[in-house]
Amino acid sequence: MKIKATWLLFIFAAITLLTGCEPLMVLNPKGPQAQTQADVILLSIAIMSFIVIVVFAILIYMLVKYRASKQADDYEPPHIEGHPVVEGIIVGIPILIVIVLSVISVRSNYLVEATPEGYEDEEPLVVYAQSSNWKWHFSYPEEGIETVNYLYIPTDRALEFKLYSSGPITSFWIPQLGGQKYAMSDMVTTLHLAAEAPGEYMGRNANFSGEGFAENTFNVNAVTPDEFDEWVDEVKETADPITEEKYQELLEPGHLGQLTFSSTHLEFSPPPEGEHGGHNHGNSPNEKDMDMHGESDGHKHSDEESHHH
Amino acid sequence: MDFFDRFAIPHPSPVIYAAMVAITLTVIAIVAGITYTKKWGYLWREWLTTVDHKRIGMMYLVSALLMLFRGGADAIMMRAQTALPENTLLDSQHYNEIFTTHGVVMIIFMAMAFIMALMNFVVPLQIGARDVAFPRLNALSFWLYFWGAMLFNISFVIGGSPDAGWTSYFPLAGNEFSQSVGTNYYMIAIQIAGLGTLITGINFIVTILKMRAPGMTLMKMPMFTWSALITNLIIAFAFPVLTVALAMGTMDRLFGTNFFTTTNGGMDMLWANLFWVWGHPEVYILILPAFGIYSEIIPTFARRNLYGYKSMVASIVLISVLSFVVWVHHFFTMGQGAMVNSIFSITTMAIAIPTGIKIFNWLFTLWKGKITITVPMLYSIGFIPIFTIGGVTGVMLGMSAADYQYHNTMFLVAHFHLVIIPGVVFAMLAGLTYWWPKMFGFMLNERIGKWAFWFISIGTCVAFFPMFISGLDGQARRMYTYSEATGFGIWNMLSFAGALMLAAGFVLIVYNIYYSTRYASRDISSDPWDARSLEWATHTPVPDYNFAITPQVDSSEAFWDSKKNGHTLYKGKYKEIHMPSNSGVPFIMSAIFFVFGFAMVFSIWILAIVALLGIFACLIHRSFEQDHGYHIPVEEIKETEETLGGAKQ
Numbered sequence: 001m002k003i004k005a006t007w008l009l010f011i012f013a014a015i016t017l018l019t020g021c022e023p024l025m026v027l028n029p030k031g032p033q034a035q036t037q038a039d040v041i042l043l044s045i046a047i048m049s050f051i052v053i054v055v056f057a058i059l060i061y062m063l064v065k066y067r068a069s070k071q072a073d074d075y076e077p078p079h080i081e082g083h084p085v086v087e088g089i090i091v092g093i094p095i096l097i098v099i100v101l102s103v104i105s106v107r108s109n110y111l112v113e114a115t116p117e118g119y120e121d122e123e124p125l126v127v128y129a130q131s132s133n134w135k136w137h138f139s140y141p142e143e144g145i146e147t148v149n150y151l152y153i154p155t156d157r158a159l160e161f162k163l164y165s166s167g168p169i170t171s172f173w174i175p176q177l178g179g180q181k182y183a184m185s186d187m188v189t190t191l192h193l194a195a196e197a198p199g200e201y202m203g204r205n206a207n208f209s210g211e212g213f214a215e216n217t218f219n220v221n222a223v224t225p226d227e228f229d230e231w232v233d234e235v236k237e238t239a240d241p242i243t244e245e246k247y248q249e250l251l252e253p254g255h256l257g258q259l260t261f262s263s264t265h266l267e268f269s270p271p272p273e274g275e276h277g278g279h280n281h282g283n284s285p286n287e288k289d290m291d292m293h294g295e296s297d298g299h300k301h302s303d304e305e306s307h308h309h
Numbered sequence: 310m311d312f313f314d315r316f317a318i319p320h321p322s323p324v325i326y327a328a329m330v331a332i333t334l335t336v337i338a339i340v341a342g343i344t345y346t347k348k349w350g351y352l353w354r355e356w357l358t359t360v361d362h363k364r365i366g367m368m369y370l371v372s373a374l375l376m377l378f379r380g381g382a383d384a385i386m387m388r389a390q391t392a393l394p395e396n397t398l399l400d401s402q403h404y405n406e407i408f409t410t411h412g413v414v415m416i417i418f419m420a421m422a423f424i425m426a427l428m429n430f431v432v433p434l435q436i437g438a439r440d441v442a443f444p445r446l447n448a449l450s451f452w453l454y455f456w457g458a459m460l461f462n463i464s465f466v467i468g469g470s471p472d473a474g475w476t477s478y479f480p481l482a483g484n485e486f487s488q489s490v491g492t493n494y495y496m497i498a499i500q501i502a503g504l505g506t507l508i509t510g511i512n513f514i515v516t517i518l519k520m521r522a523p524g525m526t527l528m529k530m531p532m533f534t535w536s537a538l539i540t541n542l543i544i545a546f547a548f549p550v551l552t553v554a555l556a557m558g559t560m561d562r563l564f565g566t567n568f569f570t571t572t573n574g575g576m577d578m579l580w581a582n583l584f585w586v587w588g589h590p591e592v593y594i595l596i597l598p599a600f601g602i603y604s605e606i607i608p609t610f611a612r613r614n615l616y617g618y619k620s621m622v623a624s625i626v627l628i629s630v631l632s633f634v635v636w637v638h639h640f641f642t643m644g645q646g647a648m649v650n651s652i653f654s655i656t657t658m659a660i661a662i663p664t665g666i667k668i669f670n671w672l673f674t675l676w677k678g679k680i681t682i683t684v685p686m687l688y689s690i691g692f693i694p695i696f697t698i699g700g701v702t703g704v705m706l707g708m709s710a711a712d713y714q715y716h717n718t719m720f721l722v723a724h725f726h727l728v729i730i731p732g733v734v735f736a737m738l739a740g741l742t743y744w745w746p747k748m749f750g751f752m753l754n755e756r757i758g759k760w761a762f763w764f765i766s767i768g769t770c771v772a773f774f775p776m777f778i779s780g781l782d783g784q785a786r787r788m789y790t791y792s793e794a795t796g797f798g799i800w801n802m803l804s805f806a807g808a809l810m811l812a813a814g815f816v817l818i819v820y821n822i823y824y825s826t827r828y829a830s831r832d833i834s835s836d837p838w839d840a841r842s843l844e845w846a847t848h849t850p851v852p853d854y855n856f857a858i859t860p861q862v863d864s865s866e867a868f869w870d871s872k873k874n875g876h877t878l879y880k881g882k883y884k885e886i887h888m889p890s891n892s893g894v895p896f897i898m899s900a901i902f903f904v905f906g907f908a909m910v911f912s913i914w915i916l917a918i919v920a921l922l923g924i925f926a927c928l929i930h931r932s933f934e935q936d937h938g939y940h941i942p943v944e945e946i947k948e949t950e951e952t953l954g955g956a957k958q
Binding site for chain 1: 401405472473478481486487575576577578581611612617619620642644650661662665668669670672673676677678679680681690693694704705707708710711712713716718778781782787788789790791796
């Protein structure tokens with residue numbers, strides 16, 4: 001009984017903590033994607049708590065009831081094989097729980113991997129986020145501006161982050177807007193986010209990337225769409241354009257403060273997508289059969305066409 | 310880089326210099342001690358050349374405990390560094406090396422060695438065999454592991470430790486971003502130890518399939534043997550993937566190939582995939598033997614047979630199959646999209662089903678039992694609640710959309726420690742205490758053992774529960790420091806306190822070994838726990854040949870039946886016993902592997918070629934060697950049996 005009371009106290013303390021005045025970042029979402037994830041997390045905590053309580057209860061019951069000290073000295077426990085009904089239950093209930101969780105999981109997967117719900121009709125704001133040791137470079141191709149180590153984003157608009165890295169694998173993460181995704185140097189990954197409340201949010205690289213990893217963070221300023229436009233105009237007026245030399249200098253390993261440019265590096269240093277992708281094997285444009293470098297075409301083809309490669 | 314520069318530590322600190330001095334002094338002390346007591350001959354004849362599975366098991370055990378303290382020291386330093394915000398105890402580079410070696414040492418050199426120790430000692434006894442199928446290969450397995458571990462452990466005083474995480478993702482682990490030789494150590498030392506593991510896998514599959522006592526069908530094997538069989542099958546399928554991945558990584562680093570680079574057609578994702586195609590089954594290589602141990606201990610101390618034997622077997626088999634189809638859940642965030650993530654999310658959560666069956670079967674084994682709480686039982690009982698919490702958080706991590714928030718955070722760290730510590734470490738400590746009397750002929754002190762249990766189990770909760778909270782609050786893993794404004798301080802301080810309690814628990818275990826060695830009674834029966842399986846049916850200490858007469862079996866609890874139901878284990882008379890001879894070749898060959906590995910780490914090609922020739926010379930020697938073993942005559946068996954307290958006939 002003492003253990004049970006302690007356990008209840010623990011749950012109570014945990015709930016107070018989770019819902020207390022200073023909510024945990026992941027459970028304090030400021031956008032639809034983070035909201036979806038927080039909902040899944042809280043729901044799964046509830047279901048899992050049920051399982052944990054059942055296991056604890058059975059364990060305590062068995063330990064209390066079947067202690068040797070509670071039984072006659074000559075008591076010999078019986079030989080019991082498994083019982084089909086009991087085993088049916090202990091297989092059946094977990095299967096049901098896993099099915100429920102699978103449905104939730106698949107549904108939420110498609111939600112977080114798409115433009116946030118309710119924003120499908122609008123053009124998303126595209127931002128290229130490139131990591132280098134140990135900085136983040138944010139290029140706004142439509143606006144033609146670039147920042148280092150900080151983001152300005154409009155609220156109530158879909159955001160499409162195009163992630164890549166010029167070094168080790170990193171992971172772009174703004175916990176209050178949504179979960180993370182890897183940035184790699186040989187391809188571009190896409191992360192769909194949106195912010196629904198203005199404010200300053202913490203963003204960081206979550207994937208270990210060497211010596212300067214711990215400080216590999218950036219600030220996110222979510223502002224109203226009007227303020228965002230003002231900020232863009234201001235940057236265009238006041239900041240200098242980024243040059244190729246300046247960009248190469250910024251890539252050097254180390255930490256930098258916040259920087260602002262009135263052009264992007266995407267023009268002279270394209271991201272690894274399409275023909276610049278790490279796994280592009282260089283199709284010549286006049287070649288009709290686009291799938292020629294697939295091994296599945298068999299030897300006959302590849303012998304004949306090998307001079308193309 | 311200048312030739313000699315490579316041997317220097319890239320980031321020296323007073324602690325490392327102190328460690329260098331300490332290591333040198335310890336080595337000198339050990340060598341001097343052995344020389345002074347004239348034990349070189351004993352050491353060579355009885356241990357270095359032994360092919361006896363019991364002695365090999367004990368050597369694995371000692372190595373595993375040593376590695377536990379090495380990995381534990383790393384853990385304490387990590388927790389101490391992060392206990393306070395902006396702490397300057399360690400710098401970033403030092404911290405990175407420490408969490409890398411903590412992971413590698415704990416998984417590859419501690420946990421693996423611990424399960425090898427118990428499998429080696431117990432499995433042949435449990436199936437009524439005289440030894441494993443290939444005793445000399447078994448010695449080779451151990452020595453490859455041992456020298457691989459030694460190679461890995463010298464890294465922090467010669468050339469620098471690996472610093473790219475125990476996962477060593479490329480391109481971070483490539484030459485461009487990891488310029489010291491650290492990652493070479495990682496690639497080559499794990500390769501050498503991994504070869505040993507692969508050989509063990511094959512050895513034990515053959516042993517269990519071919520050498521069981523008459524009457525012991527597959528479905529009458531004790532559960533630990535079942536788990537060992539399936540574990541070794543996983544080893545045989547998973548370790549070749551690691552071998553290939555490490556070979557490719559080594560070639561990228563040493564010979565400029567482009568398997569995992571990000572240019573010239575290399576693919577960094579390929580490493581992540583290969584690593585986890587091995588890495589996830591590896592988790593089950595560790596946990597299944599642990600499940601086997603609990604399945605031995607819980608029935609023994611509930612004084613009842615294991616509930617649901619068939620579903621236990623089925624669930625191990627199912628877990629082993631599923632373990633190969635979940636690897637993508639280690640990188641849901643790599644951008645493979647909703648479809649792929651959904652598939653791997655479902656396979657991942659599906660593992661909870663067979664695991665749940667096992668938990669409930671253990672609980673129902675207690676039903677109508679007569680439970681006595683000994684130290685092994687205490688670990689088994691403590692395992693269930695903590696492992697359940699670790700397990701259900703694993704299901705939470707398996708929900709891939711939510712995993713985008715848990716991934717790379719302290720939440721993940723909390724999850725896998727709360728699975729591995731109760732799942733593997735508790736099981737090893739339970740198994741150690743349980744089989745200790747069979748190994749060494751005396752029992753560990755129960756009182757000190759219980760104190761150690763409480764320190765370790767409460768320490769585990771205090772160290773890892775706060776990480777769930779700091780993870781959900783945005784603390785990424787592997788950060789050497791954080792600012793005070795983040796508010797992570799309190800949780801990390803709690804973790805540090807828990808880590809200290811864990812450390813105290815392990816110190817108590819060592820003290821217990823010392824105390825019991827000194828004071829425990831040697832006058833114990835060969836079956837002190839009133840246990841159920843065949844390893845308790847022979848003498849303590851176990852004679853070289855294990856069983857004078859091969860036991861006859863007709864249930865999964867043959868020894869219990871012989872005690873309670875009048876089953877006769879030993880029929881017939883003593884016959885001459887054929888035994889394998891000792892050999893120094895496994896030790897010598899593995900030591901040459903160490904030299905080869907060292908030469909490769911530092912690209913000293915001449916030495917590498919010479920060492921390689923030495924390895925081939927050992928192989929050729931073995932091929933032409935005439936060794937038919939030796940026979941123990943009936944007279945000698947009789948004599949041994951009598952001195953051990955009466956023949957078991």
